[in-house]
Amino acid sequence: MKNHVYRPLLVVIAVVVLILAVRAIYVPDDFAIGDRGYMYGWHRQGNEVDWKNVKVKYLGREYCQDCHTDRYTSIMASAHQDIECENCHGPAVDHPDVRPALAIDKSRAHCLRCHFPLPYASSGRSKIPGIDPDEHNPDIACAECHNPHDPMEGLK
Amino acid sequence: MITRRKFLKSTALGVTGMALPLAAFDFIDPRKLMALEAADASKVRWVFLVDTYKCVGCGLCVKACKEENEIPYDANVTRTWVERYVLTKNGEVLADTPKGARDGFTTAKIDLGLGKYREVKQEDIEKAFFVPKLCNQCENPPCVQVCPVGATYATADGVVHIDRKWCIGCGYCIMGCPYGVRFFHPVHRTAEKCNFCYHRITKGLKPACVDACPFGARRIGNIKDPGDPVTRIIMTERVGILKEEYGTKPQVFYIGLSREVK
Numbered sequence: 001m002k003n004h005v006y007r008p009l010l011v012v013i014a015v016v017v018l019i020l021a022v023r024a025i026y027v028p029d030d031f032a033i034g035d036r037g038y039m040y041g042w043h044r045q046g047n048e049v050d051w052k053n054v055k056v057k058y059l060g061r062e063y064c065q066d067c068h069t070d071r072y073t074s075i076m077a078s079a080h081q082d083i084e085c086e087n088c089h090g091p092a093v094d095h096p097d098v099r100p101a102l103a104i105d106k107s108r109a110h111c112l113r114c115h116f117p118l119p120y121a122s123s124g125r126s127k128i129p130g131i132d133p134d135e136h137n138p139d140i141a142c143a144e145c146h147n148p149h150d151p152m153e154g155l156k
Numbered sequence: 157m158i159t160r161r162k163f164l165k166s167t168a169l170g171v172t173g174m175a176l177p178l179a180a181f182d183f184i185d186p187r188k189l190m191a192l193e194a195a196d197a198s199k200v201r202w203v204f205l206v207d208t209y210k211c212v213g214c215g216l217c218v219k220a221c222k223e224e225n226e227i228p229y230d231a232n233v234t235r236t237w238v239e240r241y242v243l244t245k246n247g248e249v250l251a252d253t254p255k256g257a258r259d260g261f262t263t264a265k266i267d268l269g270l271g272k273y274r275e276v277k278q279e280d281i282e283k284a285f286f287v288p289k290l291c292n293q294c295e296n297p298p299c300v301q302v303c304p305v306g307a308t309y310a311t312a313d314g315v316v317h318i319d320r321k322w323c324i325g326c327g328y329c330i331m332g333c334p335y336g337v338r339f340f341h342p343v344h345r346t347a348e349k350c351n352f353c354y355h356r357i358t359k360g361l362k363p364a365c366v367d368a369c370p371f372g373a374r375r376i377g378n379i380k381d382p383g384d385p386v387t388r389i390i391m392t393e394r395v396g397i398l399k400e401e402y403g404t405k406p407q408v409f410y411i412g413l414s415r416e417v418k
Contacts, residue, residue, distance in 0.1 A: 005158060009167055016174040035312035040300050043309035047319040054355035057224050058364045082370035087216045091223045113214040113260030120242075120284035122412070124371055125212035133262075 057091035060084065064092070071149050078150040088148060108133060111142045200313040201407075202352050203379040205386045205395070206288050208412040210373035213238055213286040215260035220368035222258065224353060226343075233339040234258065235350040236290040236365055241416055242266055243282045249416045250274060261286070287417050288374060290365070291316065291337040291350035292398065292406030299329035299338060299349075308347065314407060315354055320346045334402050352376060379407070 034041030034048075064085050065072045075081060086092055088110065090103040117130025137145065147153045221236045222229055237256030243249055252267040265273040297316050300308050307322035308329055318329075323346035330338040330347055341348035353363035357376065361367070366374045377386025389395065389411070396413035397406045410417075 005163060009163070012167060012171060013174075016171060020174065031306065034309060036310045040297060040310040042306045043317075044306075044319050044322055047309075047317060047321070048311055050320075051317055051351060051354045052358045054225075056356055056359065056361065058220060058367055060361075060367060084368060084370065087220070087368055087370070091220075109259060109262055112262040113216065114212060116260075116262045116264075118213070118261060118264060118284075119278065120281070120286075122209060122283055123212060123285045124210045124373075125286070128212060 055093065057093040058084075058086050059092045061086070067096070074147075074153075075149040078153070080148065080151060106141045106143050108142055111146075111148075199378075199380050201379045202293065202314050202357060203377050203386065203390065204290065204293075204352065204408040205375045205377060205389060206408065206410045207373045207375075208285055208287050208410060210371045211238065211286040211288055212371060212373075213240055213257060213261040214370075215257035216368045216370070217288060217365035217374060218256050218258045220364040221350070221353075224356075224364035227348070228342050229258075231342045232256070233342065233348070235337070235348070236288065239287045239289060239417075240266070240284070241287065241414070242276055242284040243416060244276055244280050245282045246280075250276065251416075257286075283414070285412070285414070287410070287413075288365075289335070289337070290408060291352075292335055292404065292408045293352065295405035295407065296403060298332045298334065298402075298404060302328040302332040304328065315351050316349075317351055317354070318347050318349065320344050323347055334399050334404065335406075 028044050028046070030045040031043070032045055034043055034045065061072065061084050068085075071085070075083070075085070088105050090105075092102060095102050112133055114125075114128050115130055116133065119126045119130075142148075145155065215238055218234055218237055221227070222234055225235055227234055232255060234256035237253050238261075239251055239253045239257075240261055241249065241251050250266045250268070254261075254267045265275045268274055293310075293314055293316050295314070297308075297310055300310055300316060303309075304326065305322060305324055307319045307324070308316065309319070310316050320341075325340070325346055327340070327347070330340070333349075338347050338349045340346070353361075353365075356363055362376055363374075366376055375386050377384045377390075379387050379390065381387055382391075390409050393411070395409040395411055397409060398413075398417070399406070
């Protein structure tokens with residue numbers, strides 16, 4: 001038994017053991033095959049919970065109903081009944097406790113998302129009444145004349 | 157006395173043996189295999205249905221998605237986006253999606269990129285429509301196969317996730333996705349993509365884009381529930397999928413797909 005034969009073998013073993021040890025410490029315990037087998041399911045199981053715990057920010061208009069009953073009832077009876085409040089006011093998370101006021105998007109561009117005329121026959125866009133922004137009362141916010149919660153209310 | 161041949165042989169064997177990941181032996185544990193089977197019987201498999209006839213290109217889905225999932229609002233990346241296709245009578249296919257349609261389509265000018273725009277006269281348009289895009293949550297996700305560290309994976313209910321703690325940002329998955337739905341998250345510096353708003357669907361809510369759409373162009377359903385209206389449409393009506401030839405088995409179905417859509 002000559003030392004020079006075993007020495008490189010020991011070095012190789014030491015390196016492999018070191019790699020395995022580092023791997024055992026570094027890789028989290030919950031790394032395992034998930035429900036989709038090795039090919040698609042090899043992952044840190046805890047991450048699924050991480051994704052489930054992301055905070056919900058859009059709460060839906062039923063949440064607004066009790067406090068802003070007037071807006072709710074007027075929009076539900078108007079041509080805008082399909083548009084969620086938070087599309088124009090932003091996500092309501094933490095409102096009104098932490099954030100007492102929500103955003104109010106009064107820009108013309110916001111209304112033009114739907115009302116700029118693009119008469120593409122096979123798209124629902126062609127069925128929404130469009131206005132030419134350069135002709136239809138330019139430079140005045142749409143909400144000065146139209147009530148967004150009931151757009152044809154009080155117009156002459 | 158050890159021979160040179162014997163030494164080399166046993167070294168090679170030993171090293172190969174030790175290099176085998178310990179986890180490779182998990183496979184032979186029958187109890188784990190049983191658990192696998194049981195989990196597979198889980199009764200949810202999320203699918204998505206897009207009706208391109210109903211989409212008006214308002215982009216409110218994109219806005220809602222960015223806010224809900226904290227994708228930096230002004231960075232030109234998004235988990236979902238809307239494409240506009242305009243096909244002219246002389247056979248040209250023009251498509252654009254300015255800022256992923258975060259602000260909708262408020263002009264008839266088609267954005268050709270590099271600051272060039274093109275306006276097609278109404279009478280020259282053969283057909284034109286909008287196509288919302290999002291992650292297809294493929295049954296055979298190529299993005300998962302290419303991940304070298306196990307940071308992206310599919311769950312039993314069919315959603316493909318990215319582990320932000322484990323992703324090393326190598327970008328293989330971004331190149332591997334045939335649909336281009338993956339991008340780098342500018343803040344977390346990891347790969348990022350749509351996960352059907354997993355935090356909402358697992359709480360009985362709908363994805364933010366589905367709730368934001370005033371026209372019902374986006375819907376989510378459970379393909380394992382035969383009574384689900386979305387499942388019924390997918391099973392009984394004419395729906396298409398994107399890039400079928402890739403064999404990825406996408407789980408986002410489209411009503412009114414046109415062959416120009418890629």
